Amino acid sequence: MRVIQLLPTISYGDAVGNDCLAIRDILLTMGYKTGIYAENIDTRLPKRTAAYISQLPKLDAGDVILYHGSTGTKLNYKLPSLGGRKMMIYHNITPPVYLHPYSSASEDLTSDGLKGIEFLADKLDGCIADSEFNRRDLLRMGFTCPIDVCPILIPFSDYDQQPDRGILKYYGDDGVVNIVFVGRIAPNKRQENIIRAFYVYHKYYEPKSRLVLVGSWNGMEKYYARLLDYTAQLELRNDVIFTGHVKFNEILAWYRAADVFLCMSEHEGFCVPLVEAMYFDVPIVAYAAAAVPDTLGGSGVLLDSSDPKTAAEAIHKLVGDGAFRETVLRGQRERLKYFSYENVSGILKEQLSGFLKGAAGT
């Protein structure tokens, strides 16, 4: 029996790509013959990490396909015609309504993606969702197969690399409160609400503060331009940093320099940066939307609205009240244990074993 992973694009360093590679490693330890096939392969990945879809061998009824559903692609429609049992690992797709004003290409891609996922509702043998939110999404789309929930596998050992010394030197210890968010510049992540919350905090609580938005704006140039204009109108141009695409060691440095991690996303399928913030012991303030409450699991400070005053007050309490900060961090450290590599790989092995044994019986 072969267990093949299929996905539209395998990128270097993103959550789906890392998850795919981690699952490959688990399958190898379980003793299965496995491989990764994609339509697009990031050239930064080591050679022979993945092969193109065109090289996919003919699959038998006893083989298994693990399909990563995360975007619009013809693969969604091609999948049922491939041999073997099929399981989808659903990472969620951004609703097109968020992308409509900024990129018709992205809007079309996500719209096609959602239609493609809905097409698969009665054609799969099983699903794994990254979060309870994603599982509910699949149920809402009419999925009838068993759906398990398993968080994304995060390689925490990568985070022990040396962080960028320049960032730590200039921003880490200069007496300025660093409020950080890590994530692509994308409308569903509502960076404008992060800026609004920062405006209130900066104006009424701590003028010696800065907001750092770590993430690339590739593909969302119009949204990024709008954020720049908004920042200028609020007279925050010198206090808000848009890093753009940065190297991994720079991301590590920003986490280490952060005093608070602020997330106001309205749509997230899992939100890996929340777990990363927990790992770096940065207290989290987050708007309770989509999968954010699932990922936080009761830790951090969850806001029931995106009101900037509430967020600013929460940040102020975390920065100024040591006991409160320590209470929140204790909760986060406890929650982080759930996402440990050992725990998540154990959950995944259990879920995959059940599914693969079913395949072996066919």
Added chain:
Amino acid sequence: MSEENKCEVDVEQIMQSIRRDIQMAEDKDIDGLPAFEDIPLREGGLPAWSDDGVSMDEFYRALTRMSKTCNIPYYGEMGPRGLKTFIKRIVRKLSKCVVMPILDKQNELNASFVCGHYAFRFFSEEAREKQEEYDRKLEEMKNGIKRLEEAAQRMEETTRRLGESEQRLNERVERLERRIASLDKQSDAFGGSAAKESSGDTCKVQDTAKSN
């Protein structure tokens, strides 16, 4: 470990405390805060210049995309078999003599652009390597200066200790000189009285000799 491992911190209590603080903070008037929705969309996206810059990785990826797509092929997939596709193929064949020369010139221009960008990439990499080398040399020089400063500090310390030793030696020499001087005085005094006594005895002898 199951999903039941959720933390025990009372988040609701925390949120109630925050809401109370906000109600008390009436001075934070944000009614005039501009709405994001009022910011117009720039149709052209980013301006031609941007003080946020572009990272080298983005530039390299754009360059890779350019080199892969710079050659525009004349022949390509026209669609599934059918009458429409057949007609498209005929039109393509007939217009080849007109379109092909224009396409060749465009492809030549595209290739020149890509070559120029690769040359720029080469120069920028060279400049970056030189910059890194200068940074390394600067670091080495700083380390050298630091070592010299430490050596100078050690020499100062040694000089100070030698000075203290010299001072102690000088004090000892002075004490010895004073001691010698006092001993000299004593010996002078002793020598004088001994001479007096011996001269007294001589007189007695002389007087005794005279009386005999």
